[in-house]
Amino acid sequence: MNNPFNPSFGRIPAVFLHRGQLIDDVVNEINNPNSPYKISIVYGMRGVGKTTFLTEVGKRVEKNPDWIVVDLAMGSNLMAALVDSMYMKAGNELQKIFESIKGLNFSAFGLQLSAEISQPTFSTYQGILTNMFDKLRKKGIKVLITLDEVKSNRELKDFAGYYQLLNRKDYPVALMMTGLPENISELQNEDVMTFLLRGKRIALSALNLAQIEVSYNNVFKQSGFQVTEDILSKMALMTMGYSYAFQLLGYLVWNSAKKNKIIDQNLLDKIKPEYLVELDQNAYTKIFSSLSKQDKKFALAMAQSSEQRVSIKEIRERLNRPSNFVANYRRRLLDDQIIKSTNYGEVAFTLPFFKEYVLQQHRFEQGL
Template sequence: MNNPFNPSFGKVPNIFLDRTHAVTKLSNELQDPNSPYQTTLIYGVRGVGKTSLLTDIGNKMSAKKNWLVVNLATNYNVLQTLIDSICQKSSPEIKKLLDKIEGIKLSAFGIQFEYRLQELTETNYQILLENILDKLQAKNISLLVTIDEVDPTPEIKNFISLYQLLIRENYQISLIMTGLPNKLSELQNDDVLTFLLRSARMQLSSLDLLSIKHSYQDTFAKKGIAISDDVLVAMVKKTKGYAYSFQLLGYLLWEIADKKITFATLEQVQGEYLATLGRNVYYKVLQELSPVDHSFVIAMAKAPTPVVTTAYLQQELGKPKNYLSMYRKRLLDAQLIKSPARGMLEFTLPYFKEYILENLKFYA
């Protein structure tokens, strides 16, 4: 029996907890031309399942007869890549229509632009894209563009600005972007992209702990592996509801478990579990923090208890309350910390406190 857990990034896992409703809702909303979900921003911390959700939605929409899905990367030639991808993914019937558009030529080798290189301006790309959308619309085909882990580059901003224009002209085009909260906020607050403030937003947060418990119990039972309730609770606590941790811990335990998972089994995988979390997620998370944010999380990590008071942080950092409030809000928005009660803070990610303290030994 193959391992049903998948800690690889980007692939839709076999066990996709608490996300089925989101995929179904968004897939249905996209088919309503008046839905605010025609433009959707999906945000959350690294490893929360944004890419898997986007992949699942893209697959479901691609399976529909009247939809064409293009997955864009944040690269230099966004518009050219989009046009090329549309042509490549179109059916033979649609390709014959696209081949009649002035400025492009389809062949067995792909798409060729009939403009000279110096003539390929953003305006020409816009005209080509509008002509392509006209051909698609004539066949009642809608276009869904997805951009994963969006970066607010000039090219992406230009494309989103053009997308707004295409929406105003009633083209059947939709856009879903995933990204870290701070990067999506930067796009939304751009002077010419404020229309994104009115787009639908989907926050991917922690998985339901009871769902994790039942999933572990049922999945391992299919392999004939017994787990006591106490061990199950310990497994769930180790994930802290973090989607990547749920997949990673399940994967590691599946690889070594025979007939029973005990506390000793958990201890056996603990080292690899923590090392993989640090290497694949936490290193990058810390690297992206500003110097002040970094000082904030270090002060939290050094606190004697998992839950830290703002009064303690104010004393440790030697900063006034209003100064800390700004960085507290940034880290809350980034979903790295949460506030379980007024004046209280704790990390959202499992073993993040331990990871910070361990690295301080080497890099302090």
């Protein structure tokens, strides 16, 4: 049997863990025309499972024939991509209706404009789209637009302006975005985009450790691996509920144990260095480099503690800074989900072995 774990980004994995009722609730909300979830933002760090979540919601919404789900990606002309994808996702009957719109020609490659409008501008697309949405509304068809990894740029700004218009005119068009916390907060700086921020926020928290343990147990035991409960709970702890880590650890353990079919402490010790390297290369380096200099100092002061759960008092003493300064950085790192509050006046890192990563990074910098 092939390795069922898949530590690559942006794909619905074969071993998928449900976050309780979250997807069901969100799908129900999207179906309700007056729901505040008409615009929603899934946010969280790299690797928590935003793209996977978005894809899963899209798949679920699409099961209802009254809905068309259109997946847009940043980095293309969003308006043009919306026209094309709506056409592609429409059924035969609807495609015919779209084709009846004057001046438009669709082919297997998407939209072709007639000669008079060969230099399409923003308002060309706006006109076409509104025409298309009118036809959809008459047919009772609703649209969910998904937009992965939003960033504040011109393209999003134009799109947001148009979406706001659609929304004001009550077209049944829902929008679900994902974004890194730092990119989401940048949207605040642009007037048009603050409209998007009024959407419902969906924070993706860590996966449940008990669920991880059960899942590892099922997958490995069903495939004839020998593993004790003790080792299974160690594995769950090694992931700390981080989605990417869950796939990565499962993947490495599977590959390393597939010959002997025995998963024990020895095996975990053996794969740990590779586990850490992959976490660093594929997630932590990007996550850490997005932090400000002061954020990094706070993280280092935390990592230098002998405890996993570090008191704010200890961090303040090590940084030798006033408490409002420290409180400010604590808040920033909490918002970015780098740290979590474990108790009153106490914080811990969210990601597995992030403490070790920060210390190692510091050693490298000292060596330079």
